Amino acid sequence: MKLGSLKDGTRDGKLLIVSNDLKLCVHKASVAKTLQEALDNWEEVESSLRKIAEDLNRGVLKDSFSFEEKKMHSPLPRAYQWADGSAYLSHMRLVRKARGVDMPEFSNQIPLIYQGGSDSFLAPYENIPLANPEWGLDFEAEICVITDDVPMGVTKEEARKHIKLVMLCNDVSLRMIMKPELERGFGFFQSKPSSAFSPVCVTPDSLGKNWDGGKIHLPLTSYFNGEKVGSPNAGVDFYFDFPTLISHAAKTRPLVAGSIIGSGTVSNENYKEVGSSCLAEIRMIETIEQGAPRTAFMKAGDEIHIEMFDGNNKSVFGAIKQKVAKV
């Protein structure tokens, strides 16, 4: 099943059930008006939503209409929880090298997660506002899951069943603000402005054999100004899987329904072959190989396009396509 939120002028958008081929969609207010409402009552509404999705995929719903990615908001335009990991260690090594800091202690034993701001996400086709070109704007292509209610102290094994939906993310980052901000010791704040998510999120079962219960085994492709810059496999070198990240995030507190947990920037150890999912990595590789970065951070007019295709070259989540706009 695929779900998304149509922009309709409200803060949370209108829940759409979307066909597997991303061609048709339908809204059923009687089941759930918004995705958050559906997640708040997942046990009660899931079977109804699945029945609608089934009918939609069979093409027998009279009130269905054409699905248009560009009209979508992020699946949760605002959320209560956005906890983002950094679970691809090759990414962590490269960006930390760029910042001139060592890998954290126990990096292969304890996951690293930061508390993200979840109140105002960008839509997947929305411009990224940039007030100052010297902030070092970067994209980060990631995988995320959305949970139902997760109790405090959940085990990895139990965490698995709390994963209800999967989606893509552009975790927008301001690299030149990041270094001084992190040095002050309280983590990211100004350096992590509003993120954007894919036009639809999907249930794990809809991913078939590409979902193993903890990670998604497909390449995640990033195009920067139309040129493919990376296509690392999200199921490779993902050191801590989603159940592990959820269990870590819920160690001292519960997570409410609609919590978004991110993988961190997707990155493979063989980045020379598969490329990268952010400019910071590309710049660090250039520095290592050529002595200095050649690729500039994003400036007004630059476009980032993030998308994941299945074995039949079909888009799984729709595209994130964002241009940078000076504000």
Next chain:
Amino acid sequence: MKLGSLKDGTRDGKLLIVSNDLKLCVHKASVAKTLQEALDNWEEVESSLRKIAEDLNRGVLKDSFSFEEKKMHSPLPRAYQWADGSAYLSHMRLVRKARGVDMPEFSNQIPLIYQGGSDSFLAPYENIPLANPEWGLDFEAEICVITDDVPMGVTKEEARKHIKLVMLCNDVSLRMIMKPELERGFGFFQSKPSSAFSPVCVTPDSLGKNWDGGKIHLPLTSYFNGEKVGSPNAGVDFYFDFPTLISHAAKTRPLVAGSIIGSGTVSNENYKEVGSSCLAEIRMIETIEQGAPRTAFMKAGDEIHIEMFDGNNKSVFGAIKQKVAKV
């Protein structure tokens, strides 16, 4: 005007308009069912809510009923944004000394704010669950404001008018997890479990001369196991006021209606006279004066009571009274 959220089994509670003396309250679903709904539509509903509050204070509302603090949830049981500052520098100096780290650069020029988790707050009379006594559980008595929609790049002067409500907070902290977590560079996560807020939040105008547009000039009193341990004035030594904190938080992103901005632990430079608003400070003062801390962190059964009284010794926000419970 005073507002709160009655526990009613729903995720967001039921919005109550509460009388100034905290004795009566009323629910008006036709105006707004929840506090978040009221904040989402503040411009439209504010005058109706104020009219109801006026009638309630005059004792002419037939459907009003007795207000009971113990039945209240935090004003926003779950929120989209919880950004907590550390704006009392005497607190920052003491807890950093305890962690063995220096003051951050520019601590008197740039505010320090961390991104808090906002998805699952505790009620003001709810037990604080503690799974492991070695985590070093501590309370932190703070002041918070709730904003309406704040645009990105808001100035301090403009930020002032976005402050719609004021309340108290117990920012629960796990001191023994904090040090290793902060050393890993991504800020607080596991060390900041669910916080609790006062039974009511109030509009700035209801504070009269005790509110100067940016801070509240009243002592905030903390009782630990029935003994008063601190009563610092929230308007003294508050190095960055709320408009400054909001402007800092909104530098690279907007903040949505219902965003909670915290002051950090209230602390005065003359802490020897006025006491402290957390155990970490008390322990550090003991260490400085006596060579070692004598006060233990909170354990099962311990109680923290946080309350603010006005010049007539009347409670402004109701009490936060929480016991620690082993889970």
